[in-house]
Amino acid sequence: xxxxxxxxxxxxxxxxxxxxxxxxxxxxxxxxxxxxxxxxxxxxxxxxxxxxxxxxxxxxxxxxxxxxxxxxxxxxxxxxxxxxxxxxxxxxxxxxxxxxxxxxxxxxxxxxxxxxxxxxxxxxxxxxxxxxxxxxxxxxxxxxxxxxxxxxxxxxxxxxxxxxxxxxxxxxxxxxxxxxxxxxxxxxxxxxxxxxxxxxxxxxxxxxxxxxxxxxxxxxxxxxxxxxxxxxxxxxxxxxxxxxxxxxxxxxxxxxxxxxxxxxxxxxxxxxxxxxxxxxxxxxxxxxxxxxxxxxxxxxxxxxxxxxxxxxxxxxxxxxxxxxxxxxxxxxxxxxxxxxxxxxxxxxxxxxxxxxxxxxxxxxxxxxxxxxxxxxxxxxxxxxxxxxxxxxxxxxxxxxxxxxxxxxxxxxxxxxxxxxxxxxxxxxxxxxxxxxxxxxxxxxxxxxxxxxxxxxxxxxxxxxxxxxxxxxxxxxxxxxxxxxxxxxx
Amino acid sequence: xxxxxxxxxxxxxxxxxxxxxxxxxxxxxxxxxxxxxxxxxxxxxxxxxxxxxxxxxxxxxxxxxxxxxxxxxxxxxxxxxxxxxxxxxxxxxxxxxxxxxxxxxxxxxxxxxxxxxxxxxxxxxxxxxxxxxxxxxxxxxxxxxxxxxxxxxxxxxxxxxxxxxxxxxxxxxxxxxxxxxxxxxxxxxxxxxxxxxxxxxxxxxxxxxxxxxxxxxxxxxxxxxxxxxxxxxxxxxxxxxxxxxxxxxxxxxxxxxxxxxxxxxxxxxxxxxxxxxxxxxxxxxxxxxxxxxxxxxxxxxxxxxxxxxxxxxxxxxxxxxxxxxxxxxxxxxxxxxxxxxxxxxxxxxxxxxxxxxxxxxxxxxxxxxxxxxxxxxxxxxxxxxxxxxxxxxxxxxxxxxxxxxxxxxxxxxxxxxx
Numbered sequence: 001x002x003x004x005x006x007x008x009x010x011x012x013x014x015x016x017x018x019x020x021x022x023x024x025x026x027x028x029x030x031x032x033x034x035x036x037x038x039x040x041x042x043x044x045x046x047x048x049x050x051x052x053x054x055x056x057x058x059x060x061x062x063x064x065x066x067x068x069x070x071x072x073x074x075x076x077x078x079x080x081x082x083x084x085x086x087x088x089x090x091x092x093x094x095x096x097x098x099x100x101x102x103x104x105x106x107x108x109x110x111x112x113x114x115x116x117x118x119x120x121x122x123x124x125x126x127x128x129x130x131x132x133x134x135x136x137x138x139x140x141x142x143x144x145x146x147x148x149x150x151x152x153x154x155x156x157x158x159x160x161x162x163x164x165x166x167x168x169x170x171x172x173x174x175x176x177x178x179x180x181x182x183x184x185x186x187x188x189x190x191x192x193x194x195x196x197x198x199x200x201x202x203x204x205x206x207x208x209x210x211x212x213x214x215x216x217x218x219x220x221x222x223x224x225x226x227x228x229x230x231x232x233x234x235x236x237x238x239x240x241x242x243x244x245x246x247x248x249x250x251x252x253x254x255x256x257x258x259x260x261x262x263x264x265x266x267x268x269x270x271x272x273x274x275x276x277x278x279x280x281x282x283x284x285x286x287x288x289x290x291x292x293x294x295x296x297x298x299x300x301x302x303x304x305x306x307x308x309x310x311x312x313x314x315x316x317x318x319x320x321x322x323x324x325x326x327x328x329x330x331x332x333x334x335x336x337x338x339x340x341x342x343x344x345x346x347x348x349x350x351x352x353x354x355x356x357x358x359x360x361x362x363x364x365x366x367x368x369x370x371x372x373x374x375x376x377x378x379x380x381x382x383x384x385x386x387x388x389x390x391x392x393x394x395x396x397x398x399x400x401x402x403x404x405x406x407x408x409x410x411x412x413x414x415x416x417x418x419x420x421x422x423x424x425x426x427x428x429x430x431x432x433x434x435x436x437x438x439x440x441x442x443x444x445x446x447x448x449x450x451x452x453x454x455x456x457x458x459x460x461x462x463x464x465x466x467x468x469x470x471x472x473x474x475x476x477x478x479x480x481x482x483x484x485x486x487x488x489x
Numbered sequence: 490x491x492x493x494x495x496x497x498x499x500x501x502x503x504x505x506x507x508x509x510x511x512x513x514x515x516x517x518x519x520x521x522x523x524x525x526x527x528x529x530x531x532x533x534x535x536x537x538x539x540x541x542x543x544x545x546x547x548x549x550x551x552x553x554x555x556x557x558x559x560x561x562x563x564x565x566x567x568x569x570x571x572x573x574x575x576x577x578x579x580x581x582x583x584x585x586x587x588x589x590x591x592x593x594x595x596x597x598x599x600x601x602x603x604x605x606x607x608x609x610x611x612x613x614x615x616x617x618x619x620x621x622x623x624x625x626x627x628x629x630x631x632x633x634x635x636x637x638x639x640x641x642x643x644x645x646x647x648x649x650x651x652x653x654x655x656x657x658x659x660x661x662x663x664x665x666x667x668x669x670x671x672x673x674x675x676x677x678x679x680x681x682x683x684x685x686x687x688x689x690x691x692x693x694x695x696x697x698x699x700x701x702x703x704x705x706x707x708x709x710x711x712x713x714x715x716x717x718x719x720x721x722x723x724x725x726x727x728x729x730x731x732x733x734x735x736x737x738x739x740x741x742x743x744x745x746x747x748x749x750x751x752x753x754x755x756x757x758x759x760x761x762x763x764x765x766x767x768x769x770x771x772x773x774x775x776x777x778x779x780x781x782x783x784x785x786x787x788x789x790x791x792x793x794x795x796x797x798x799x800x801x802x803x804x805x806x807x808x809x810x811x812x813x814x815x816x817x818x819x820x821x822x823x824x825x826x827x828x829x830x831x832x833x834x835x836x837x838x839x840x841x842x843x844x845x846x847x848x849x850x851x852x853x854x855x856x857x858x859x860x861x862x863x864x865x866x867x868x869x870x871x872x873x874x875x876x877x878x879x880x881x882x883x884x885x886x887x888x889x890x891x892x893x894x895x896x897x898x899x900x901x902x903x904x905x906x907x
Contacts, residue, residue, distance in 0.1 A: 471614065
């Protein structure tokens, strides 16, 4: 357990003045100092970091919510970076980000469980690769890996299928709530004065002498500097600035999430030995108390293909049967497909173009969750070098205290003190995930309120459980509509 | 996380779940126990699934009259209260503290309930889309019947205009009726079986009056649509041929699983077939003083049969309260193909006949004239040709008298076909 103070309570983030879902920036004739395009974890972290300085900043998001692209459907692991390619920018930023986000999680209440990971070798070739992986970890500045024999592997995870030959421990790999991370960073950014513009899809760009105009689906957004953190769309935006340096290949990763009843089978992340094709299929506890199996890795061309597939399910079930046969006897609670922004480049691609006052943050893979805040720092330094003057703000507000979605930490339904003060926290609406009416109300009153039921699910876990709305779907919809109406009144 | 500082309630009997089974148990027990009979229900109103099943057909076997689901639910609530039971709604059981104590969250606060007898009556639900491993997009407009009926009957919400219903069971027709009330036309029903499963009496009006075509031997292979559902792809499981049907609403019916989480967290023995707790003919679980009734142990039979479990368990609970002696011995009752499960699934020496003197079974194949055999240790102890079919999608009932010659000290009993 990492931070017992990560208690669930009312979101203390104040009134929603800056974070309307559709308000246009058109009224601002004065250009922003910086427009950050992309409200995923990376964009939110950059906006938050830059907002520590005397700058006016817009966070421009195409969709109706932050974190609704690649950031919402990753494997939610806080990586040590033990398996990164040594010497890369990615390796450096993941290592730095691990500590930054770990600290930030404590302050904001983002749930983190320090589960540790066990990398398991199933073939003699994989077993032989373990020493070089341990060596690689050391080269990445991570010293705690240890090679263990098969007996120790089964001692650590008894439910594993037959045939494990040995493993490598990674005691500091952790699980984290990716949704809360994104929301905390974006809420913090707004608290520091960032203007969040949702539903603003950048369609064209005009670069002029002193300002660039982003022509968006909801009007023009002028800004002196533009940071491209557009994830799956980063290459397209990059080309609007006249570059042609990389192509994003959407790599689909499908995941199966198993019932909470499976959770006692596994209390650490079980990783495969990585191969050329990618990190492979892992089994991991989730921060919400479930067990996750996945992801697949399939290169696509369609950047909207977030559907799951028969082939993907078959592949995962086949893997699961071998990795942890007992897992398959439990029910599947959810299936997801996420798109990773894979690029034809072995590292993060973060480059400034001072003549156009433009900065690209591309090729950020699933490690972007861990490294986001470190990318924020890196971008800050790069943009300062490129000519933007940074004057630290004299005072910054405290970061927000986020509602706890973590299963390992107290949630409102468990807290007699909260319920006594406000009965809405004793009114359980979503039975499977034990989400209360109070939490749904709070989400609707928060700085960045959800624009849809999907957004509400990511803020509260409502309807994410085993019944998928059989019992609670209608009640949650009603409560959402009513809470939203009240919050906007 | 449990909290020893919470206030403690100590009823004689705690019933978890206020559906037909739990409420009937409460009504039957309340006049007969000296202390309190407490029903905890997590919904705002007790009554269970019938609350939002707004069509007739309820009450036949237990009340000997027929009424609508909501009227039946209200009737059971009133009867339990009149009999002296206490019903607390919006009360969610969150944890087991020990074998006979649970923790509960209510808007009025957290509390502990300790009772010498606990009856689990948590019911069953339909598997939602992810548990059925249906691939494709994730648009709005995909429901289970429970979700749909909650929306339409309790929240008066709109659904789409053109629906496909997956399943051919009783509940599937119930979904069609609900869709019709919501102004949504059912353009197709699909079932993976060779013939629709529900009673012929229901099928005939369904097909003629409601005019719904039924595609048999058909499974869903893909859901299509960004935002709102646009179409569903189906496959004929015999030919492998696929086709796409345009619709904005998809209702996934049946495919029941007991809502067994409390039973699982209590570490009760679980039957691999029913996936509910193992129960003997007295509806005792593997934990002394903890009973399980209704569709938690046979997902699913009709509401009236679940209710009659509640009446049946009452005498067993009274016997336990009078003389709390853990039961011993007995043999497991197992289902052989084509049956998926049988309930109850444990037979102890000296125990009463099961509720309604029936064994309940679930079949995976249609057997028009079932010739049922009971075997123990390879020997056929009894066999009988039954005049009603074993049909997928509904419970097949077998007289428990077929168990008469079972030796409760010998090996497992198998119920199958000759």
